[in-house]
């Protein structure tokens with residue numbers, strides 16, 4: 001399963017095509033739209049989210065609610081296009097009063113993009129580098145998530161820090177899965193702890209008042225994943241490298257760690273590696289410090305990945321830049337912008353993780369028919385479940 005996206009932030013719509021989709025996957029459009037709404041949410045988002053009401057429109061590859069095996073194409077309309085169609089016209093001459101963006105924002109793709117492509121308007125770069133594109137990714141990932149749900153795999157995420165406000169040291173999610181996820185979705189920051197949520201909101205308010213922005217960290221968890229996905233035989237086939245690349249493909253993600261992650265580097269081996277035990281006739285682990293990944297393959301424990309997002313580059317109290325026309329020092333441009341988008345990035349990351357896992361399942365168990373894939377998984381898990389006899 002692969003996806004491609006197209007579309008500009010202020011163009012008419014975003015488009016995605018998901019190819020190599022097995023036939024027979026039930027697709028519920030409300031699930032995709034729920035994820036689109038989750039991506040739009042979170043305390044600290046900018047005014048753009050008040051304009052947009054993201055809705056997926058499936059235009060191919062699904063018939064009577066099930067994938068046919070043909071590429072699935074999905075569009076998401078940009079309501080803001082109405083305010084931009086002259087400035088973003090695909091054809092004709094630019095309007096006489098067109099404002100060119102010539103004061104590139106540090107931390108964004110603006111400067112390097114115009115240098116690389118030999119253009120004189122940062123808008124030609126920022127329209128595509130804008131994280132608005134991640135709405136199309138979330139729509140595409142809906143197909144991967146529906147596939148995984150059929151295989152008993154669930155992917156969820158939560159925010160672990162915003163700026164310097166973090167969940168308490170050693171915080172552990174408690175309660176049954178549905179309760180935990182309800183708590184996360186009820187929080188304005190998709191953070192499972194109510195007190196930490198309030199402190200995160202206060203930090204965002206202070207940043208907004210100071211013309212500042214904030215980043216943070218989040219965790220993505222995938223449960224119900226079978227052991228042995230990925231491969232130990234070649235670097236690019238290691239699931240760890242695929243998950244890392246997928247998470248680093250999200251704008252502003254600057255760090256990724258699995259399980260204990262960077263903490264493991266400071267600990268002795270005996271406190272890091274997960275003991276192997278038999279649960280009945282199934283091999284399992286005494287802990288999950290590896291985050292469900294060993295030797296580039298899933299262990300059968302939940303996959304636990306954390307990522308760090310840098311602060312939003314657009315600042316209402318802007319940093320210094322250089323005007324591309326005059327070469328004078330000026331303030332960087334201000335676009336309507338989020339102050340913090342960590343909860344949204346976490347939703348995008350769920351989709352990226354889902355895509356990698358969906359691919360790994362297809363590679364291991366087939367790609368053409370959901371029913372055949374399920375049958376192959378059943379025989380594989382039967383073998384694993386009886387190995388310890």
Ligand SMILES: Cc1cc2nc3c(=O)[nH]c(=O)nc-3n(C[C@H](O)[C@H](O)[C@H](O)COP(=O)(O)O)c2cc1C
Pocket residue numbers: 046107108109129130131134250251252253311312313314336337338339341344345348
């Ligand atoms: C969900 C999400 C929303 C974002 N919203 C904004 C925003 O409103 N303003 C902004 O300047 N950057 C925003 N960003 C961050 C930029 O897209 C990102 O910093 C920029 O593309 C450069 O990142 P890079 O250096 O990792 O490529 C957002 C990122 C994500 C994932």
